Amino acid sequence: MKPLAILLLAVLTACSDNIMSAPPPPPTTVSVAYCTGLEPMWVAFQDGDGAWTRALPTVSNGKVVFQSGFASDRGGIATVFRAGSGITFLGVLYGAPEELGTVSDTSPRFCGPPIVKSLVGSVAGVDSNEFVIVRAGSDAQTLAHAGHEFLLNVLPPGPQDILATRVARIGAIDTLTKIILRRGVDLPDGATLPVLDFSSPEAFEPAVASVSLSGIGTGGAAISTRLITSGFNGTFGVVTGQDIGTMRPYFAIPEARLLPGDLQVLFASGHGASPNSVRSATRFFHAVQDFTIGLGADVVPPTFSTIATAPSLRLRARFVNQTEYGRRTSVSYQEDSTRLVSVSMTQDYALRVGGIYDLVIPELVGVAGFDRAWALSATNSLRWSAARVGGTLGLGIDPAPFDGATQRGACISDVLTP
Known part of the structure; x- marks a missing residue:
């Protein structure tokens, strides 16, 4: 066979429909767990752009668990909780399948026995x-x-x-x-x-180091410190005021008094330049040292649009990309004193849809078990707030901290007329 014929045969073979393609990856199973008594009253999942499907709870090892399989590399979870005074909270998270489990709540801090x-x-x-x-x-x-x-x-x-x-x-x-x-x-x-x-040898003086604050603007910033041990998690340092300069001391536990695994937390927060804007920065550490902590930019308010008004009010909030807040973006809406609706998106999800932070309230009316009263209704006014989070600390209600972990956050709020 001539070389040209061999080449043509190879090309035709390469383009043949009979070529065996690699099998699709197996579905990913996502489990979301809650301590008994803290579970939501309704849960649904979305695989990729598919339909929302209700998940019913099972009990495993004393936890209430909701599960769903995912063939796509992105998805969503919707949960409904009822808070005090009858107010309901509908929360939607769009993320990679492995990120959806971060809405779980099994922390010993919140799931201890009711006996105190x-x-x-x-x-x-x-x-x-x-x-x-x-x-x-x-x-x-x-x-x-x-x-x-x-x-x-x-x-x-x-x-x-x-x-x-x-x-x-x-x-x-x-x-x-x-x-x-x-x-x-x-x-x-x-x-x-x-x-x-405090006059006994059990008492000791605090360690004192300096923190340099950047990006605080004219509003200043307040700082505080926290201690995390296997048996303690709380603020202990006095909170310093908003307007006492960019360089200031902070109090901490001396390293000699700490056990391996103990962590301390330095937290700074202050108002932004925009009305109703707050920014914060957090640094986790073990040994006391001088730090520089920078507050990020104000949240750029999203652009709102109405997707539908029936059977429920569905809004879109489109955010510009703010790289310093690359972990999670959220928007929440409050309708009078009866319901809250929140939509969040992780950076991984945004990157898988072209890098667009397009936070849309899904239509859940019609999904099995969903109550129309949990969704927003056509109204003249809503209170909204937007929050963005960045840093190296993980996602979730109570993410596991580590020495050197950081978190930067910002939020802004206003009133919207849909």
């Missing part, structure tokens, strides 16, 4: 111009003064760390002067704690 306990205590080594803030676990907090007992409520069962900070008030300025970090306290309900004595 209270402890009684007292403080010593506190002057008349000083007071003590006592915190434990993630929710228990109280104020204490010398010569008076305090009651520490809402403590979950099991070992909890107690963090007590002595604060001196000089004029209008609060300064943290001593700290007591008591680990693994597990006393019965109503028990009395050993005295928190």
